Amino acid sequence: MKRRTLIACSMIVVGFMTPVQLIAQQQDSTRAKIRSQIERSFNEVELGEDDNGEQLLLFLEELAANPVNVNSASIDRLLQVPGFNLKLAQALIRYRSAQPLEQITDLMKVPGIGRVTFERMSAFVTIGGSTERFRALYLNPDYWTQNLKPEYLIRYQQVLEEQEGYKRTEDEGGYIGSAAKVYQRIRVAGKHLQFNMTQEKDAGEPWGGGLGFDYTSAHLALKDNGRLKDFVIGDFALNMGQGLVMWNGGAFGKGREVVGTVGKNERGVRGYSSAQESGAFRGVAFTYGGDVELTGFYSRRNFTASIVGEDSTRFPSSAGFHRTQSERDRRYNTGHTLWGGRVRAVHPYGIFGATYYGTRFDDYIVKGSVLSAQYDFEGKTHSVVGLDYKGIFGQVLFFGEVARSENGGFGWVSGLETSLGSATDLSLLYRDYAKDFQSIYGAGFGEQSSAPQNEEGFYIGLRHVLNKKTVIGLYADQYQFEAPISGIDQPSQGFDVLADIEWNPTQSMNTLVLFRMETKDKEQIFTNNEGREESRVYDSKRISARIQLAYQQIRSLRWRTRFEQVWVPAAGGEEQQRGVLLYQDLRIQPNTKLKIDVRVTLFDTDSFDARVYQFENDLLYVLSNKALSDTGKRMYAVVNYEWSENVEFWLKYSVTQFQNTQVISSGLNQIIGDTRSDIGVQMRLKF
Amino acid sequence: MKVRWYSKLYLLTVLGLILVPNLKAQTIIGARSIAVGGAQTALANNEWALFGNPSSLYSNPDGVAFYSLRNYGISELTDIAFSGSYAIKDGTLSAGIHRYGDDLYHETNIKLGYAFEWQQVQWGVSTGLHVLGFGGDYGSGSAFTLDVGGSIPIQDKWVLAATATNLFNGAYHFEETDEELSSAISVGIQYSLEERALFLFDVVKDVQFPLAIRAGVEMDIVSNFVGRVGVSTEPYTYSGGLGYQAQRFSFNFVVQHHQILGTSPGLDMKIYLK
Numbered sequence: 001m002k003r004r005t006l007i008a009c010s011m012i013v014v015g016f017m018t019p020v021q022l023i024a025q026q027q028d029s030t031r032a033k034i035r036s037q038i039e040r041s042f043n044e045v046e047l048g049e050d051d052n053g054e055q056l057l058l059f060l061e062e063l064a065a066n067p068v069n070v071n072s073a074s075i076d077r078l079l080q081v082p083g084f085n086l087k088l089a090q091a092l093i094r095y096r097s098a099q100p101l102e103q104i105t106d107l108m109k110v111p112g113i114g115r116v117t118f119e120r121m122s123a124f125v126t127i128g129g130s131t132e133r134f135r136a137l138y139l140n141p142d143y144w145t146q147n148l149k150p151e152y153l154i155r156y157q158q159v160l161e162e163q164e165g166y167k168r169t170e171d172e173g174g175y176i177g178s179a180a181k182v183y184q185r186i187r188v189a190g191k192h193l194q195f196n197m198t199q200e201k202d203a204g205e206p207w208g209g210g211l212g213f214d215y216t217s218a219h220l221a222l223k224d225n226g227r228l229k230d231f232v233i234g235d236f237a238l239n240m241g242q243g244l245v246m247w248n249g250g251a252f253g254k255g256r257e258v259v260g261t262v263g264k265n266e267r268g269v270r271g272y273s274s275a276q277e278s279g280a281f282r283g284v285a286f287t288y289g290g291d292v293e294l295t296g297f298y299s300r301r302n303f304t305a306s307i308v309g310e311d312s313t314r315f316p317s318s319a320g321f322h323r324t325q326s327e328r329d330r331r332y333n334t335g336h337t338l339w340g341g342r343v344r345a346v347h348p349y350g351i352f353g354a355t356y357y358g359t360r361f362d363d364y365i366v367k368g369s370v371l372s373a374q375y376d377f378e379g380k381t382h383s384v385v386g387l388d389y390k391g392i393f394g395q396v397l398f399f400g401e402v403a404r405s406e407n408g409g410f411g412w413v414s415g416l417e418t419s420l421g422s423a424t425d426l427s428l429l430y431r432d433y434a435k436d437f438q439s440i441y442g443a444g445f446g447e448q449s450s451a452p453q454n455e456e457g458f459y460i461g462l463r464h465v466l467n468k469k470t471v472i473g474l475y476a477d478q479y480q481f482e483a484p485i486s487g488i489d490q491p492s493q494g495f496d497v498l499a500d501i502e503w504n505p506t507q508s509m510n511t512l513v514l515f516r517m518e519t520k521d522k523e524q525i526f527t528n529n530e531g532r533e534e535s536r537v538y539d540s541k542r543i544s545a546r547i548q549l550a551y552q553q554i555r556s557l558r559w560r561t562r563f564e565q566v567w568v569p570a571a572g573g574e575e576q577q578r579g580v581l582l583y584q585d586l587r588i589q590p591n592t593k594l595k596i597d598v599r600v601t602l603f604d605t606d607s608f609d610a611r612v613y614q615f616e617n618d619l620l621y622v623l624s625n626k627a628l629s630d631t632g633k634r635m636y637a638v639v640n641y642e643w644s645e646n647v648e649f650w651l652k653y654s655v656t657q658f659q660n661t662q663v664i665s666s667g668l669n670q671i672i673g674d675t676r677s678d679i680g681v682q683m684r685l686k687f
Numbered sequence: 688m689k690v691r692w693y694s695k696l697y698l699l700t701v702l703g704l705i706l707v708p709n710l711k712a713q714t715i716i717g718a719r720s721i722a723v724g725g726a727q728t729a730l731a732n733n734e735w736a737l738f739g740n741p742s743s744l745y746s747n748p749d750g751v752a753f754y755s756l757r758n759y760g761i762s763e764l765t766d767i768a769f770s771g772s773y774a775i776k777d778g779t780l781s782a783g784i785h786r787y788g789d790d791l792y793h794e795t796n797i798k799l800g801y802a803f804e805w806q807q808v809q810w811g812v813s814t815g816l817h818v819l820g821f822g823g824d825y826g827s828g829s830a831f832t833l834d835v836g837g838s839i840p841i842q843d844k845w846v847l848a849a850t851a852t853n854l855f856n857g858a859y860h861f862e863e864t865d866e867e868l869s870s871a872i873s874v875g876i877q878y879s880l881e882e883r884a885l886f887l888f889d890v891v892k893d894v895q896f897p898l899a900i901r902a903g904v905e906m907d908i909v910s911n912f913v914g915r916v917g918v919s920t921e922p923y924t925y926s927g928g929l930g931y932q933a934q935r936f937s938f939n940f941v942v943q944h945h946q947i948l949g950t951s952p953g954l955d956m957k958i959y960l961k
Contacts, residue, residue: 509841559839561849580892580898583872600851600854601872602872602893602894604892633856659895
């Protein structure tokens, strides 16, 4: 007891003596790790204008702000940490039952956790402190206000060139509002209590609605309160099982993280904080229990959908734009109700769950008329039910889910992760989502970013630690679509392979060589000898190779150079196309308060098919993975200044100059000229 | 006299049509830089760093330098440059002028640069006034450019460097059209093998031209004499040269061969002030 008191006193003294600089360094390091985690996972994913992955970013930021206590966390909490899987979580629980972790690096003593895995999880875990023993004192105000941190964030973004939508009048179908995109968020988050309100006005939308913003999302959440694990009233997200039945608010997919991301680690009920307008459910949701837990949810909210007839609409749009009169006439014009629940049991052999939801739309939903939509959901009511499991047998972690939609369509996914010796990890996954499997709120692992449907495939991922300095990653994914998909009106298939070598010759230098080849069926329409149009399917390949060098000898300067080449070989009557990207990136931190990221990129692609991607630094909570095509130069600078402990600023200015074009983008977003520039400013107040 | 004038104009027009795509990419100044295939981004002690990677000016000794290259043996396509660098308290200042062409068509580039060291990295910035002129009354145009560069010495053997030239896309403005100047990113590595040989490698992307790879080697031959060879793509060239290093001056000679256009001889000389 005396020893514990001494340790506690020492920690308090050390805590007071900890220089502000160290705290700032830790914060920066945490952000860098979150960015790194996101970048690894969104390697080549093109994000839509409104699909910014914000919820996923917020989840990681929140996890970093309230790290998981590795000395006391349940298996569920541990599984939310990037890098943990069921096998590692169980190994940790076994380890800590013998001796608690005294410092965070003790995690590397747990069997299966090496330096690479530790680096991934270190930003999101803690060894805890003496305040843990107050956990049960719910009536103590300190319990609820523990670690309670109010935060206010406001952001302004704008394209500086005038776009077509602002030139046209309202009657000509132009944008009604200004070009400003404004976002604000109020958040009070603690260990057990959380309140959040997010508001956004998209570019082109007029001021109006709640406090002038077109979109408002809010929730109040209770977290980790004994058997009441989660309770949310307001907007919430649901991440369950392997995502075949219910998974909204962002999910990791194929990327450089070849092992450890194919099996989903469910996050259960979460408060929804993103401005991605269609992603939230609105109502109440809870999770209660111990080894056996029950989740229930009820949601009722309105959406924006295209009108088909008097009592019928298309499936609600995911964009959430209300900029033109036509879009505003449809604004939140239909509603839907969702209810359901989940039972989950933690057993020594694994975790087993069952999920069900039913939903009712106010209007009859009419599926699209294109061939690729022929098996989509149509009707007013719908339901999906599924069973999922996750367990360990020997050295092997198994996971899977099987689900059935109300119309009789089935989908299932099954996979495993295991170690092949001390230096090699393996992931295998098979999925089979029937063409008529209508999981409208699911997000199962797959090639397609949409709901799990019409896909069968097999994935194999391998990671090998060659030595202390070298890690090799490899995945191969073969898939086929039984029914037409977007852009191809017949069954098709594809193959995707990625290999990378990460080599750290010194502690300050990191090099990466990455190769990726995607082979997909495409359809070519041609006129036959009899003058009739026919179609034929051909293999379309896209090959990319990347070399990246990062150097950081001192904390105040990071140097990063990337070269990437893309080839699209000649096929289907199209000539060979090439794309190239070269960028030089610098991160400069003259002191602990100021951080500047600058990058100059030159890109040169023959077509959009040969586009090149770059993941960019951006304002806090903004995810930016740019697809660059045509020929030109892109430059940006992001300045982050921490004025005081309570006030922090960000500024981003970017400019893209194209070489061979005088028209950028199309439709209402069209810009006449060869330059597009964007500016964004953001302020965060913390208390 | 008139016949001769028009003959030259005709010759230059024809040559221009053939050569301009190659000449525009040929922005390398200095016999040593050309001899190592143009892989100059990470080249240390480069007298002509003002026209390449301005951060390399930092390690330059004070002095003045002269350079000339006769492109493909044609006197009308001659490069001439003059530069001087001087160390001040916190860095190195440099100024220079480069002229290409003759009275009928000429490009002049006046540059001013500054290099300094910060956080164990050498940084450089240079600005240029470019003037394009035609003989007779065919007019002229001018443009400003800004170049930035950085070099990181790593463990005494390696240098990692990068340059972004014409950062803000400066262009010659004529009455109706703009003629864009070269705008590029180059990244380079230098490896020193026991101070007897330098290996150089550059990747260069000009916004108007395909990606180019440049590589070269500089080796000690005998006391004070070095030999150099290099190759480059876009345009495809190979080159070789010799250098002599004395206490108060240095002298470099280069021959570059272009696969289609032929051979270009050049030389430069630097006189040290201290």
